[in-house]
Amino acid sequence: MHRWSKLFIPTLREAPADAEVASHKFLVRAGYIRQLGAGIYSYLFLGQRAINRVIRIVRDEMDKIGEEFLLPTIQPADLWRESGRWTIMGDNMFRLKDRKGADLCLGMTHEEVMTDIARNELRSYKQLPQIWYQIQTKFRDEPRPKSGLLRVRQFIMKDSYSFDLDEAGLDRSYQLHDAAYRAIFTRSGLRFVVVEADSGAMGGSRSQEFMVYTDAGEDLIASCAACGYAANLEKAASRLSPVKEMEPTGDGMPELIPTPGQAAIVDVTRFFDIEASSDIKCVAYMAKVTERGDSKKEPAGVLSPVVAFLRGDHFVNETKLMGAVGATELRPMVAEELEHWMHGPAGYLGPVGLEPARNLHDGKVNVVLDCGLDHRKNLVCGANKLDYHYRNVTPGRDFSWTIVADIRNAAEGEGCPDCGMPLKVATAVEVGHIFKLGTRYTEKMGSRVLDANGKEVTPIMGCYGIGIERILTAAVEQNHDASGFWLPQSIAPFDVVVTITNVGDTTLKTAGEQAAAALEAAGFDVLLDDRDERAGVKFKDADLIGIPWRVTVGKKAAEGKVELVRRGAAAGPRDVPLGDLAAELRRASAEA
RNA sequence: CGGGGAGUGGCUCAGCCUGGUAGAGCACCUGGUUCGGGACCAGGGGGUCGGAGGUUCAAAUCCUCUCUCCCCGACCA
Incomplete structure (x- = not known):
């Protein structure tokens, strides 16, 4: 029994002025946490008790499918150079030097260390499968920590890694995690959904996120009430309703029209008196592109021009776009780059006259056409010339492209990709993620085992994460009123x-x-x-x-x-x- | 990194525009009265006003630099 009179439970009558979301306000007011810096928090008595309760559940379920390790937080740079992520992780990685001047970092995830153990120790298929997990503090120098414990720079993660001989084995490890995660979140008293997620440009065949709906969330989830389809907006597809095509004017061929000062899409649609769906939007990027089919080679840091064309009423989904071209990074073109590659200024960009790259690496402009524009006709687009647009532009006849792909955001009300019923879009917090990794790390870092035939094979990995504090935070978001919050009994202090x-x-x-x-x-x-x-x-x-x-x-x-x-x-x-x-x-x- | 906002006792804030040597409520300590939804009275402790520099007889207040925190954005051209 704990007597309040002897405890330190510093409750506050008022929330700190800089707290915005409910979980932040209440966790501070209730004396669970105190802030030390941006995205850095101390957990006091009640907070630590709740977190321990969460960890107990996570450990209990994970022990049923795997073995608990504890890996170092401080890691040598060389390990990360081997996987190529010393560079890729960029500013998100906390870095330091030891007294000898050697580069070290604080662990933001542990694929490298786990793979290092695997390559040193695993020799035979008889040792597979393995599922190794840990519950440990992670460090990520987020560009913008926010919302109390929701997005922080230091947090506790349960991360696990599976090593299997083949795809079928990976399927089993993945399924085990899927089941364990459902059990964990159910026992934690969360109302959650499982959604299809983007698996990133770096290979990896499948991933699912475990999401908790709340306004405080940073992710957008598209879902269909009719058939149960649910996906992160980064990944979600949609069906478009048929569009009525405009009649051509004049001889029906592209016609250059002076459009002085009509740079924005609203200007153009007003000027031509057309729907935004009949305008071609252009978004031009410089992209870091990886060499396809050669996963050993890291991107040399060479930037390739990638230009996306889509309907004026649609929005580029950069995650999809990066996936479509195999890029790891995108940034908008600056004015000089627009002039060099597009020969025109922002506001008047278009696909007509471009010479698209034949493949993604031949030094020309990668033209990516959203599938929402494929088979359309008589559209309006910029002429790559200040104060001019074209009309009567028909894709395929008047311009060509490098690839057609789904590169737009699905939007509320568009058709579910599975059943066609209208999609809903809502915000959510990600509390868990399971991911079929493939051989990216084992291959690159030289992990090999002998199979039953004595042949050397590369183990296939999966990786799986749970944000411990996010379970607590999500529970507060889901269960509060004007005077406070109530946690599910399983995780309450x-x-x-x-x-x-x-x-x-x-x-x-x-x-x-x-x-x-x-x-x-x-x-x-x-x-x-x-x-x-x-x-x-x-x-x-x-x-x-x-x-x-x-x-x-x-x-x-x-x-x-x-x-x-x-x-x-x-x-x-x-x-x-x-x-x-x-x-x-x-x-x-x-x-x- | 771009834009906006904010740093004044533990917390929430006022004072700044128009310089004159720091205040309120809550919290805390002492005494008293109270005692089922954040009590009341009296007394008291606690702040080099984020930091550095400058202007001035005088700076929380004006100027410059800087640090920190929060919010929006980092994609629509």
Whole structure:
């Protein structure tokens, strides 16, 4: 039993001025966390207890499918140079030097270290499969930490890595994680969805994210209520409704029209009196492109021009675009680059007259056409000339391209790719991610085992992550009201808080002690509020700090009764005889 | 990195425009009265006003530089 009067639970009447999202405000107000710097937080008593509860669940489920390790946080640069990620991770990696001047970094993820162990130790197919996991602090120098614990620079992650002999084995490891993750999030009391996710440009065949819907989230999820399709917007596809094509003007061939000052799409559509869907939008990038089919070779840092064309009412999905061209990085072209590659200024860019690259690496402009423009006709586009546009432009007849691909964002109301019903788009927080990695690391870092035929093969990896604090944060986001929050009992720092309304009253004090002792004896984690404070103060605190059950020991204690209420429940408190309290709570919490 | 905002007792903020030597509420300490939804009265402790430099007789206030934190963006041309 913990007595509040002896604990450090610094609750605040007001939220810090810079807190925006509910979880941030309440975790600070409830005394769970304190900020040390941007994206860096201390976990105080209640916060650490909740996190330990989360970790207990994660460990319990992970131990069923894998083995727990603990890898170093400080890692030598050479290891990361081997995988090529010393460069790729860029500014997101915290770097330091030791006294000898050697480069080190703080671990942001552990594929390299795990693969290093695998290559040193695994020799035979008989040792496979392996699933190794750890629960450990990760460091990522995020460009913009935000929203309290939601996006931070230091956080605890459960990360696991599977090594299998073949695809079928990877499938099994992946499925094991899928099942374990569902169990973990269910036991953590989260309402979550599993969505298809982007697997990135660096190979990797499949990935799923475990998402919790909340306004505070940073990810956008497209979902279909009709058939259950759900995908991260980075990946989500959509069906477009048919568009009515415009009639050609004049001889039907591209016609150069002076459009002085009509640079933005709204200007162009107004000028021509057309729908944005009949305008061709152009977004021009310089991209770092990898050599396809040669995964050993790192991008030399050479920038290739990549120009995306899509409907005026659509938006480029850079993740899809990078996937389509095999790029690892994109940035918008600057004015000089636009002039050099497109021969025209921003606002008047178009596909007509471009000589598209035949393949993605021949030094010409990579022209990527969104499939929403394929088979369209009589469109309007920029003429690559200041103050001029073309009309009557038909893809295929009037210009060609390097590739056609889905490179646009799906949008709310567009058709579900599976069943055609309208999609919904909503924000969510990612709490877990499972990922079929492939042989990127094992190949590059030289991990090999002998198969049953004595032949050398490269183990196939999967990697799988859970954000520990995000489980806590997501739970707060999902369960709060004006006066505080309530955590699922499985991850709450205490099961129940027993409030003695007036510790100066011996009857109440004694009854409260008895109630707390009985609950403790029944196996509950009990916080006894024995502070010499007025009842109102204690009630406010009890509502605030996230404990799911409240017992109030007050006036009716003289008749041997206390009040039991579930925080956040619609039903109000009910009187319970002191002697029945433990049994009653056991019954009620089993139901909940 | 671009744009916006903010740094004043532990917390939320006022004071700054128009320089004159720092205030309120909450929190904290002491005493008293109270005691089921953030009590009241009285007394008290605590701040080199983010930092550095400058202007001035005088700087929280004006100027310059800098650090930190928050928000939006980092893609629509």
